[in-house]
Amino acid sequence: MRGISSPLNSGHQFNPEPTPALAYIIGVETGDGFLNQKRRGYQYRIRLRAVDIEFVEAFNQAVAEVLQCRPHRLWKGKKSRETEVEFGSYLLHKFLSQPLQSLTAFIEHCRRCAAAFLRGFFDSEGSIDVSGRALTASNTDIDLLRYVQYLLTVYFGIETTGPRLGTKKGSILTRRGRSYVRKADCYYIYVRRTCVGHFFSEIGLTIQRKTARFEKSIGSWVSVENGKRGEWDSNPRVLTDKGLAILRPTRLGDPRS
Numbered sequence: 001m002r003g004i005s006s007p008l009n010s011g012h013q014f015n016p017e018p019t020p021a022l023a024y025i026i027g028v029e030t031g032d033g034f035l036n037q038k039r040r041g042y043q044y045r046i047r048l049r050a051v052d053i054e055f056v057e058a059f060n061q062a063v064a065e066v067l068q069c070r071p072h073r074l075w076k077g078k079k080s081r082e083t084e085v086e087f088g089s090y091l092l093h094k095f096l097s098q099p100l101q102s103l104t105a106f107i108e109h110c111r112r113c114a115a116a117f118l119r120g121f122f123d124s125e126g127s128i129d130v131s132g133r134a135l136t137a138s139n140t141d142i143d144l145l146r147y148v149q150y151l152l153t154v155y156f157g158i159e160t161t162g163p164r165l166g167t168k169k170g171s172i173l174t175r176r177g178r179s180y181v182r183k184a185d186c187y188y189i190y191v192r193r194t195c196v197g198h199f200f201s202e203i204g205l206t207i208q209r210k211t212a213r214f215e216k217s218i219g220s221w222v223s224v225e226n227g228k229r230g231e232w233d234s235n236p237r238v239l240t241d242k243g244l245a246i247l248r249p250t251r252l253g254d255p256r257s
């Protein structure tokens, strides 16, 4: 696929190059709730709707970078708790609609791309319990979860357990503040408790209410201005009004201890 003029002249151009921003988009897109919102007339839309605004904003920045356009305006419905962003790009939509096997070269391009993919995936599919130590990700696609486990182990030495069958088909799923009836069985993977610290230092989550649970569990973390505006950083809290901010532990211990 090349970034030539699109057959339907639909929206922004796209030339697929392996970058962390594109890997992040792929990670978010593999979420169960993503591309299946195909309303009439919206076929070539790249869209994210979620409760956590910093997640939508991170996605907005990543798509804008990949499409080489300005970030788009975020929308919030009157009654909805969710924020939404939407881009039109026939080529990027086509690219993201490919099976994951065709996208692995973009995901595994380098360690930063792998981290960005995993972060997108966990932003979309991850959850952390109130203890801040039980980090899980769920999906209906067991092979996708196995691939995520493979990336965590091989690139970052992060151990997981599962996939285990979690909630069964037909039960109600709440994701991004919205409820769905599950159309397929859902599986979970669990990041080993001893590796959760390592996960946050290597990959991190954009979603602050989830990151906050982890921070609380380990005590004092500080937010540090990174200063490298516009450059992708795989640490937690990518976006602030002032540019990029990252989190660094004040005590550097063995993340596995």
Ligand SMILES: [Zn+2]
Pocket (backbone or CB within 6 Å): 018, 019, 020, 109, 110, 111, 112, 113, 114
């Ligand atoms: Zn890369």
